[in-house]
Amino acid sequence: MQVTVKLFATFRNGRFKIAEQVLPEGTDCRRVVLDLGLTEDEIGIIMINGRHGVLDQKLAWGDVLSLFPLVGGG
Amino acid sequence: MDKILRVNMTDLTSKLETVPAAWAGLGGRGLTSTIVAAEVPPTCHALSPQNILCFAPGLLTGTQAANSGRLSAGAKSPLTGGIKESNAGGTAGQMLAKLGIKALIIEGAPKDGTWYNLNVGTAGVSINEEKELLGLGNFAVIEAVEARLGKKTGVLTIGTAGELKMTAANISVKDPDSKIRSHGRGGLGAVMGSKQIKFISIDGDGSPGVKIAHPEKFKVAARTFAKALLGHPVSGEGLPTFGTNVLVNILNEAGGLPTRNFTMGRFDGHDKISGETMNETIIARGGKVKHGCHAGCIIQCSQVYNDKDGKYLTSGFEYETIWGLGAHCCTDDLDDIARADNMMDDIGIDSIETAVMFGVAMEAGILPWGDSKEMLRMLGEEIGKGTPLGRIMGGGAGAVGRAYGVTRVPVVKNQAIPAYDPRAVKGIGITYATSTMGADHTAGYTIATNILNVGGYVDPLKKEGQVELSRNLQIATAAVDSTGMCIFIAFPALDHPECLPALIDMINARFDIDLTGDDVTNLGKQILKLERKFNIEAGLTNVHDRLPDFFKNEAVAPHNAVWDFTDAEIDEFWNF
Numbered sequence: 001m002q003v004t005v006k007l008f009a010t011f012r013n014g015r016f017k018i019a020e021q022v023l024p025e026g027t028d029c030r031r032v033v034l035d036l037g038l039t040e041d042e043i044g045i046i047m048i049n050g051r052h053g054v055l056d057q058k059l060a061w062g063d064v065l066s067l068f069p070l071v072g073g074g
Numbered sequence: 075m076d077k078i079l080r081v082n083m084t085d086l087t088s089k090l091e092t093v094p095a096a097w098a099g100l101g102g103r104g105l106t107s108t109i110v111a112a113e114v115p116p117t118c119h120a121l122s123p124q125n126i127l128c129f130a131p132g133l134l135t136g137t138q139a140a141n142s143g144r145l146s147a148g149a150k151s152p153l154t155g156g157i158k159e160s161n162a163g164g165t166a167g168q169m170l171a172k173l174g175i176k177a178l179i180i181e182g183a184p185k186d187g188t189w190y191n192l193n194v195g196t197a198g199v200s201i202n203e204e205k206e207l208l209g210l211g212n213f214a215v216i217e218a219v220e221a222r223l224g225k226k227t228g229v230l231t232i233g234t235a236g237e238l239k240m241t242a243a244n245i246s247v248k249d250p251d252s253k254i255r256s257h258g259r260g261g262l263g264a265v266m267g268s269k270q271i272k273f274i275s276i277d278g279d280g281s282p283g284v285k286i287a288h289p290e291k292f293k294v295a296a297r298t299f300a301k302a303l304l305g306h307p308v309s310g311e312g313l314p315t316f317g318t319n320v321l322v323n324i325l326n327e328a329g330g331l332p333t334r335n336f337t338m339g340r341f342d343g344h345d346k347i348s349g350e351t352m353n354e355t356i357i358a359r360g361g362k363v364k365h366g367c368h369a370g371c372i373i374q375c376s377q378v379y380n381d382k383d384g385k386y387l388t389s390g391f392e393y394e395t396i397w398g399l400g401a402h403c404c405t406d407d408l409d410d411i412a413r414a415d416n417m418m419d420d421i422g423i424d425s426i427e428t429a430v431m432f433g434v435a436m437e438a439g440i441l442p443w444g445d446s447k448e449m450l451r452m453l454g455e456e457i458g459k460g461t462p463l464g465r466i467m468g469g470g471a472g473a474v475g476r477a478y479g480v481t482r483v484p485v486v487k488n489q490a491i492p493a494y495d496p497r498a499v500k501g502i503g504i505t506y507a508t509s510t511m512g513a514d515h516t517a518g519y520t521i522a523t524n525i526l527n528v529g530g531y532v533d534p535l536k537k538e539g540q541v542e543l544s545r546n547l548q549i550a551t552a553a554v555d556s557t558g559m560c561i562f563i564a565f566p567a568l569d570h571p572e573c574l575p576a577l578i579d580m581i582n583a584r585f586d587i588d589l590t591g592d593d594v595t596n597l598g599k600q601i602l603k604l605e606r607k608f609n610i611e612a613g614l615t616n617v618h619d620r621l622p623d624f625f626k627n628e629a630v631a632p633h634n635a636v637w638d639f640t641d642a643e644i645d646e647f648w649n650f
Contacts, residue, residue, distance in 0.1 A: 008324070009320055009350060010315070044526070050632055052527075068324060070307035070312065071312030071313075071324070072313070072321070073313060073316075073317065073318025073320055074516065074521060
């Protein structure tokens with residue numbers, strides 16, 4: 001299946017802003033995170049199609065996965 | 075002993091008063107709101123001599139505590155018609171605290187057209203006629219005051235917006251680099267203008283300084299507190315690196331980035347105005363990624379943003395301003411947004427109210443969508459010069475909406491709604507609706523828990539838990555706003571178990587008192603109820619705790635979310 005992965009803030013360093021990835025059916029967010037060389041502890045916010053998600057969540061064809069470190073403002 | 079410094083602008087007198095016992099435990103917002111509630115008739119015209127303008131440093135302002143340099147300003151707001159507290163960094167708060175001034179209260183107004191400046195120092199205050207600096211922008215005022223009185227002088231000033239009593243006018247505060255921080259939102263600059271005070275200078279020479287009752291205990295708590303701030307990923311790393319503008323991409327992804335006057339939740343040009351792009355641009359142009367608004371700030375969310383030739387454009391370049399002139403107005407030119415930010419500092423006008431106003435003005439057809447050059451021209455030539463159109467624009471989003479018959483006007487209690495769509499981030503909608511300040515994200519920043527996973531998580535698109543979340547945060551914020559602390563200490567305070575106790579330990583060590591966590595919560599509740607009582611007596615009731623109708627009637631993409639709280643559900647907020 002094909003998903004779009006978007007990275008933000010420091011996660012872009014040495015990686016990418018946006019990439020299309022072809023993944024086996026049933027891949028979860030954790031797999032994508034670990035394959036990017038990120039650790040679970042580094043993850044601040046996961047969004048799938050603009051909704052908050054969790055590491056265990058399985059991705060579906062066409063999903064947009066957005067990963068942020070813990071950042072904030074206001 | 076700390077004193078109350080009272081200035082009467084009607085008869086041009088001043089006196090130093092002892093602090094009433096009931097005010098002794100108060101500072102910052104708790105004190106300014108208490109003074110306004112006690113001394114201002116709620117139904118008075120906010121620009122009349124019956125209103126007062128008061129300033130109060132927080133309980134810890136002027137101490138060595140990290141991030142404690144905030145100054146609160148309070149009055150009845152000419153924008154909302156309700157009570158107003160606005161706090162800012164800069165050097166003035168710490169200087170007033172070290173002079174032993176618990177509050178500066180300015181009452182009355184001159185009976186003729188004469189303008190004045192105030193000079194505050196160890197001998198009290200002098201009231202001096204001012205002619206030379208009238209009509210000048212804030213940067214010129216700061217430069218002139220430094221030339222007159224010395225580089226270290228603290229300055230609180232109004233630009234042309236305040237002189238012309240525009241209801242979006244700020245009181246601008248000199249920062250450590252002689253640039254500007256702002257008492258924004260609600261038109262306090264117009265109140266200062268109504269008292270015909272162009273600027274207040276503060277001479278810190280010979281200040282007694284802030285006495286700490288138990289210096290050793292204070293030092294231990296201050297160390298724990300600073301460690302918690304630096305150890306949290308948001309305050310220790312995210313904010314110093316990307317500033318608050320990191321939120322552009324986050325809110326865009328979440329579908330809560332209000333775009334084209336709140337008709338969409340995502341902006342095509344988001345990456346060009348994002349914190350990530352801003353960070354790269356600042357580095358490439360030799361600006362400063364980190365910068366503090368006051369001495370002792372260790373979070374350093376501010377920055378210095380240069381143009382492509384490496385020349386200074388602006389600092390304190392915030393998410394809400396960039397969102398407002400950017401996504402809300404469909405502008406993706408970050409350099410023009412930076413120019414506008416600096417112009418707004420110079421004119422002394424609120425960058426949220428004005429940015430939201432521009433989106434409404436675009437909807438009205440006054441200028442084309444995305445036309446950043448015309449926006450810059452209007453700031454300088456219309457608002458800055460006080461033309462008839464400029465005065466309407468300087469009245470904020472509500473004023474332009476009324477003058478031009480626009481129905482989609484994002485305001486609550488006539489104050490512009492900032493940077494987070496309340497349909498897609500429902501907790502912040504409860505804050506906008508119920509805050510005593512009018513629409514104000516800082517009053518109860520549910521974005522932390524709705525979007526950023528700080529202090530737990532409450533789904534932003536569902537109604538469940540939002541009223542309670544907003545209530546708890548508004549209570550905590552009212553208390554934090556009384557300490558002199560920057561509100562960004564809330565990020566570690568929500569997550570780090572030692573942070574809040576260390577803050578309370580510092581207050582206890584400073585004053586030789588024995589506050590508990592419950593006392594602090596009760597203080598927050600008392601402040602909110604006091605402010606609410608003032609508003610009700612001023613005519614702002616639960617009927618005004620509502621979002622504009624279009625949020626109910628127009629769904630916002632991508633989540634097709636609407637504002638679906640009933641009136642009774644919103645009113646439940648005040649059940650505490």
